[in-house]
Every structure is written in C-alpha cells, then in structure tokens.
Amino acid sequence: MPSQEIGETIPANTPHAVSVTLPTWEATVGYEEGQDWVVSKMTSGYPRFFIHSVIQQLAKGIEAKYGRDGERCMIFPTYNVAKRCREFIKEKTSLDQVLVRVLQLSTRAPKDENEKSTVIETNIGVVFFPLSEFSLAKNYWQHSGEGISSRMGEYLLKELIEPQAATNPRGNMKAELQAKQIQSKSPSISISSSGTNALESDKESDTFIEQKYGRVLDLKFAPEAKVALRRRISGKADKSHNQEEEMEKARRGKNLSETDVYLYPTGMASIFNAHQALMKIFQPTPKISVMFGFPYVDTLNILKKFGPGVHFLGLGDDESLDELERDLADGKLDIMALFCECPSNPLLKTPDLPRIRKLADKYGFAVVIDETIGNFLNIHVLPYADIVASSLTKVFSGDSNVMGGSIIINPSSPFYPQLQKYFNEEYEDCFWAEDALYLERNSRDFADRSAKINETSLAALELLVNSPLISKVYYPSISESKKHYDAIKTSTGGYGGLMSFLFHDPADAVCFFNAVNIHKGPSLGTNFTLACPYAILAHYEELDEIAKWDIDRNLIRISVGLEDKDELIEVLQRSLDTAAAQHK
Missing domain, CATH: 3.90.1150.10 (Aspartate Aminotransferase, domain 1)
Incomplete structure (x- = not known):
C-alpha cells in the first residue's frame, strides 16, 4: 500500500528515490512554507530541490578537509561545471566582492582488471563560497541540474572521505548476492507452508538477483550501458508515421545516429546545456529566446537567469503563435531560439509544431522541444526540432530510483554542423556510471x-x-x-x-x-x-x-x-x- 507518512521515500526503502511522500494538501503547504512539522520529517526529496543526505555528508567532509573558515561547498561532476557555478554566483551576488574558488579532486584508478568492477577513476569540481552565498549555489544546482547524483556522492564519500571503506561496501554486497546465488543452488527440495516448491523459489531468486543487481553492480559495464541507452533513444526517436515515411526520408536525408544523442545527469541539465550550446553558436551577441507555453518551472528559470533573457508566451495557444509571427514580421522580436514542451506540464497543451518549424526556417531561430511528457514512443517531434531534450527520469526509467536526461540533435537541422561541432568540442560526460547502469536496466521494458x-x-x-x-x-x-x-x-x-x-x-x-x-x-x-x-x-x-x-x-x-x-x-x-x- 502507498505510504502516507510525511517524508518517506517513494518508492519506500529506496536510498536513491526520486520522489518523496507529501500525503496531504496541508503537508504540501507546510513543506512550501517551511513548517517544522513537515520539514523536520523530510529525510528525502526530489534530487534537484533536496540535496541528498549522502551528498550533504560528503560536502561536510570536504569542507572539513579543504575548506576555510566560514566557507561552504557544493560538488559538481566536473571542473568545468563547477566553474559555471562559480561564475553564476559572482554574477548574481549582492556583495561588492566575494571569494568563490574551485578545487578539483580525483578518485583513484583501479589497480587491476578485477577492481574495474568496483572502482572507477573520476574527477570532480568543488565550489567553495561564503555561507551567505549558499542560496545562489543552490539555485545553480537546482536550475542547471548539473549537481552530482546521490550514487556518485555515495561513491565519492567512500573514496575521498572514508578511504578505508572504499572497496568494502560494493564487494560485500556482491559477495552477499553471490552467496545467495550459491545457497539457492542447493539440491535439497522442500515444500514451504504455502505449498511452493523451494527449488522453484530458489530459481526465481536467482533470476531476481541477476536481473535486479547482477549487471548494476559491475562498473566496468557502464560504457556499454551508455551506448545501449543512446541506441535505444535514437532507435525509438527515429520512428515516423508510416504515411509520412517517404516525406521523412526526403526531409532528413539520413537516419538519426546514436552519435547524435548525448546523455546528461538530469532532464533539466539537458535543457540547460541545449541553451548553453545555442548561446555559444549565436556568439558574439546571443539573442533572447521565446518560451512558448507555460512550462515546468526551471525551464523558464534557465531562460530568465542565464543569458540575455526570455520572451514568455505563457498561454502557448494558436493566438500566441499569431502574436509571435506578427512580432517577428514587424521586427519587434529577433530571437535565438524557441523552447516548448510537447505537451506542456501541467496543462497538456500541444503547440503547432509544423507552423513553429516554418517560422524558425523563415526567421533563422532554433527550436528546442522537450518531449518528456509525450515521450518519443507516443509522439514524433524530431522533424520540427533542432534539439530534442528529454528527462529520462520519468517514464523512460519508471522506477523512480535514478535521474537522467538526453539531448538529440537533428541531422536535418540547419544548425546541425554548428551543433555537432559544439558538442564534439564541449560535451562532457557527467552521467555517473552507476546511474547509467540502473537507467539501462530500468528502460528495457x-x-x-x-x-x-x-x-x-x-x-x-x-x-x-x-x-x-x-x-x-x-x-x-x-x-x-x-x-x-x-x-x-x-x-x-x-x-x-x-x-x-x-x-x-x-x-x-x-x-x-x-x-x-x-x-x-x-x-x-x-x-x-x-x-x-x-x-x-x-x-x-x-x-x-x-x-x-x-x-x-x-x-x-x-x-x-x-x-x-x-x-x-x-x-x-x-x-x-x-x-x-x-x-x-
């Protein structure tokens, strides 16, 4: 039965759960108002809004080892991401001067082939800042979606703060599972009180362990998992209507490749990096973007707080598109990109994508479509987009125990050569190995x-x-x-x-x-x-x-x-x- 206990993870007893129980209207209001009867019970939360307890523990350990008096820190998966956070703090701070510094830390490489299953070399960026600037650092964490995941935090805690335990937990878990597998192969047969054949039960246990844990525990398979994810995304996203197949081939010229798919730690990181890419392409003077339709909150925040700004057409209806076309024709608007959700969250409106595409081609702006709500099995948005962004945290995963996101660049986009060049030069794989393994497993069905x-x-x-x-x-x-x-x-x-x-x-x-x-x-x-x-x-x-x-x-x-x-x-x-x- 679904738990109705405030602050319990959803799913229950899931250390890396994506959701958290707010069982009543009053509890939701209490959470938003910071009321103690709710907040004190919140041991978990949505990862971009609630920093996981493991990550908090890691940050305290890093502050104790490397911090200066009065400093707090926030941890990111690469040095370059940390630098972006630093620039955001320095740009938005109300202080005349603020010291924000970035430290790069590394974990050790595997000693031998056997250790590749449990040890992975990685570099991280740590941003140190005065306590007064914590809210700004948290804003970057939330809006960009580029913070480390709780699984990565767990690994870093064991490697950087508790090195004596670095190789034990995974090894012990793997040994425990192997012991269960060996034990389940016992030839003795008995009948349980429910009448179930114990050997059949053991076989089911074997299958469960192999499917649920077997591949997930082995870090050396993470690169293969990421390839499988990119192929899964490109293969599904490339399906078109049967009746439009010939038109589609003629329009696009070539099929979508897995190399046109880029993985990110969250769906919001995908949108953030799509925006970053377009600002770089439109240098030296990036233009404002249009947000078409009322979106999920942080999409609008990204366009507002990073770069030259946003023109918000919140109703996202045909009349709004009429208004946009008039403003473009009259020269009142000169835009870099149009961002939209398909359909929108929470009103489930669908924009007129063919018309938007025609306007984009006529006036030279890019189209970024977030198809998370529709998902690429239900809708086919790629012909109308230059970039398709998705949150893989949602129905693609389903299990609510891992975050992830993706960007697809359209080979038929007029911006494709510039986008391809940008991602070839600038893309960093920030998607943590264990998260990729979990997501690959979750998304098979x-x-x-x-x-x-x-x-x-x-x-x-x-x-x-x-x-x-x-x-x-x-x-x-x-x-x-x-x-x-x-x-x-x-x-x-x-x-x-x-x-x-x-x-x-x-x-x-x-x-x-x-x-x-x-x-x-x-x-x-x-x-x-x-x-x-x-x-x-x-x-x-x-x-x-x-x-x-x-x-x-x-x-x-x-x-x-x-x-x-x-x-x-x-x-x-x-x-x-x-x-x-x-x-x-």
Missing part, C-alpha cells in the same frame, strides 16, 4: 510500460470527465490543441499518462487529494500512480502570477502508473465519493 500507461490513462480520464464534482480535465486527447497532438502522434502511440483536473469546489479538491490512496509527491512518469497539488507544490510563492496563464491554485495533477486498471479506477472513485459525501 519502456515500450511495454508506455503502452499500458496509455491504456489505463484513458479509463482514468473517462472517470474524471464524467464526475459531476470536476469542472475541467486537462489531457491531450480532449484539449483544444488535440489536432496538433494528433499531427505528431506515432501510429502506435497514445496520449500519455499525465493529466490534470479542477474541482468546482476547491474544498472537494482538498478532500479528494487527502483521501486518495495512491502515492503522493513530486515527479511523474513513475511505474506507480503519483499525484500532487501541482500549483501548490511547484509555484506556491507565485500563485497569483501563474493564474494569468490559466494555472489554477487548486489544480491536481496525476501521473498514471502500471497498477491494475480496475483497481486504480476503484481507488479514484472511492476518493471522489468521499469528496461528494461532505456535501450531504
């Missing part, structure tokens, strides 16, 4: 999971649309922009697992959310259904501002998972009934 989520979501949609308590449901198949979604929908694709909805009475929203017996916390695309009061969680300090873009403060967002369809519908119906009962 991506297609099957996506199909089931699509199917279950339609049943959930029908329930919500027909509830007399609910005033509006946001979902691509019932949106005013459905025609734009259908224009890019793949032949076997669906409409995804994310939907948002409003109640006629805000009190019903609170009652429903508090009563519903599903996981409740940040993130989406998980293998389990996950809900949150989206506006409260993501925009609590700007609820009046976001109302201008049709984001209601009482909006609930649900990401449908892999549960049995009938059971999920029953759970949702019970909570609707609970909300209805308070009117009697």
Whole structure:
C-alpha cells in the first residue's frame, strides 16, 4: 500500500528515490512554507530541490578537509561545471566582492582488471563560497541540474572521505548476492507452508538477483550501458508515421545516429546545456529566446537567469503563435531560439509544431522541444526540432530510483554542423556510471510500460470527465490543441499518462487529494500512480502570477502508473465519493 507518512521515500526503502511522500494538501503547504512539522520529517526529496543526505555528508567532509573558515561547498561532476557555478554566483551576488574558488579532486584508478568492477577513476569540481552565498549555489544546482547524483556522492564519500571503506561496501554486497546465488543452488527440495516448491523459489531468486543487481553492480559495464541507452533513444526517436515515411526520408536525408544523442545527469541539465550550446553558436551577441507555453518551472528559470533573457508566451495557444509571427514580421522580436514542451506540464497543451518549424526556417531561430511528457514512443517531434531534450527520469526509467536526461540533435537541422561541432568540442560526460547502469536496466521494458500507461490513462480520464464534482480535465486527447497532438502522434502511440483536473469546489479538491490512496509527491512518469497539488507544490510563492496563464491554485495533477486498471479506477472513485459525501 502507498505510504502516507510525511517524508518517506517513494518508492519506500529506496536510498536513491526520486520522489518523496507529501500525503496531504496541508503537508504540501507546510513543506512550501517551511513548517517544522513537515520539514523536520523530510529525510528525502526530489534530487534537484533536496540535496541528498549522502551528498550533504560528503560536502561536510570536504569542507572539513579543504575548506576555510566560514566557507561552504557544493560538488559538481566536473571542473568545468563547477566553474559555471562559480561564475553564476559572482554574477548574481549582492556583495561588492566575494571569494568563490574551485578545487578539483580525483578518485583513484583501479589497480587491476578485477577492481574495474568496483572502482572507477573520476574527477570532480568543488565550489567553495561564503555561507551567505549558499542560496545562489543552490539555485545553480537546482536550475542547471548539473549537481552530482546521490550514487556518485555515495561513491565519492567512500573514496575521498572514508578511504578505508572504499572497496568494502560494493564487494560485500556482491559477495552477499553471490552467496545467495550459491545457497539457492542447493539440491535439497522442500515444500514451504504455502505449498511452493523451494527449488522453484530458489530459481526465481536467482533470476531476481541477476536481473535486479547482477549487471548494476559491475562498473566496468557502464560504457556499454551508455551506448545501449543512446541506441535505444535514437532507435525509438527515429520512428515516423508510416504515411509520412517517404516525406521523412526526403526531409532528413539520413537516419538519426546514436552519435547524435548525448546523455546528461538530469532532464533539466539537458535543457540547460541545449541553451548553453545555442548561446555559444549565436556568439558574439546571443539573442533572447521565446518560451512558448507555460512550462515546468526551471525551464523558464534557465531562460530568465542565464543569458540575455526570455520572451514568455505563457498561454502557448494558436493566438500566441499569431502574436509571435506578427512580432517577428514587424521586427519587434529577433530571437535565438524557441523552447516548448510537447505537451506542456501541467496543462497538456500541444503547440503547432509544423507552423513553429516554418517560422524558425523563415526567421533563422532554433527550436528546442522537450518531449518528456509525450515521450518519443507516443509522439514524433524530431522533424520540427533542432534539439530534442528529454528527462529520462520519468517514464523512460519508471522506477523512480535514478535521474537522467538526453539531448538529440537533428541531422536535418540547419544548425546541425554548428551543433555537432559544439558538442564534439564541449560535451562532457557527467552521467555517473552507476546511474547509467540502473537507467539501462530500468528502460528495457519502456515500450511495454508506455503502452499500458496509455491504456489505463484513458479509463482514468473517462472517470474524471464524467464526475459531476470536476469542472475541467486537462489531457491531450480532449484539449483544444488535440489536432496538433494528433499531427505528431506515432501510429502506435497514445496520449500519455499525465493529466490534470479542477474541482468546482476547491474544498472537494482538498478532500479528494487527502483521501486518495495512491502515492503522493513530486515527479511523474513513475511505474506507480503519483499525484500532487501541482500549483501548490511547484509555484506556491507565485500563485497569483501563474493564474494569468490559466494555472489554477487548486489544480491536481496525476501521473498514471502500471497498477491494475480496475483497481486504480476503484481507488479514484472511492476518493471522489468521499469528496461528494461532505456535501450531504
């Protein structure tokens, strides 16, 4: 059963969980307001917003060994990333002068072939700054998505701060698993109290251990895992509508290659680095970008806080596109790029991508499409993009235990030669080895999971649309922009697992959310259904501002998972009934 305990990881007992339980509306508000009854219980959180306890411990150890009086530090996977953080702090600080320094640290290389399974040589960048500048460093960590992962922090802690334990934990875990495997091969057969043949049970244990842990523990396979991920992404993303196949071939000229795919530690790091690439390409005078449609919060923050700025068209509808075209034609706007989500989070609007592409070709700007919500099995956005960014943390992984992101550069883009040159020269592989191994394993059944989520979501949609308590449901198949979604929908694709909805009475929203017996916390695309009061969680300090873009403060967002369809519908119906009962 989903936990309703504040601060418990989602999934439960998962040390590197991506989500965390905020089980009630009041708890979500309490978290946003920093109330002690909530914050004191938060042992975990979404990794870009909540610095994992292992990373906090590592930072304290590094501060103790290398810091100066009054300094704090933040840890990044490369020296160059740390330098970007340093420049951000120095640019944004309110102090006349501030000392921000960067230290590079390295872990040891494997001694021999056997150690390559558990030891990996890596370099990191550590930014030291006065305590007064911690919030700025944290802003960079959150917005850029370039901080170290908790698994990397765990490894660095053992190598840099606790060297005596460097080779023991993984070795012990591997030995323990091998011992279980050996023990499970015992020829003795017995019948358990449930009537299960113990030998059959042991065989299942073997399979479980091999599939869940066998490859993940071996660091030397990380390069192969990354190749497999890039091939998986390029192969799926390159599928087009059958009816458009010939047109697609003629337009693109060549097939997408795995070398056009770049992996990042988070989805936000993908968007951040897409923006960085375009600013470099448009030197010496980068132009502003357009954010088309209301996006996830940090996409807009990246465009606002890094570079020359952003022109925000928050409604993201056809009228907004009319406005953009007029401003471009009249010379009121001269832009570097247009960023959009497809569909958008949380209102599930789909932009008119063919029209955007025509404007981009006419006026010479780049198009960056974040297709995380749709996912590249459901929609085919590459023909309309110069760069496709994705959060692999979501449905691509599903297990909610690893972060990841990707960039695809379109071989048919007019900017392709410049983008290819940029990434060949500037790209750094910051994706931690263990995270790549977990993500590769998680994503093997991506297609099957996506199909089931699509199917279950339609049943959930029908329930919500027909509830007399609910005033509006946001979902691509019932949106005013459905025609734009259908224009890019793949032949076997669906409409995804994310939907948002409003109640006629805000009190019903609170009652429903508090009563519903599903996981409740940040993130989406998980293998389990996950809900949150989206506006409260993501925009609590700007609820009046976001109302201008049709984001209601009482909006609930649900990401449908892999549960049995009938059971999920029953759970949702019970909570609707609970909300209805308070009117009697």
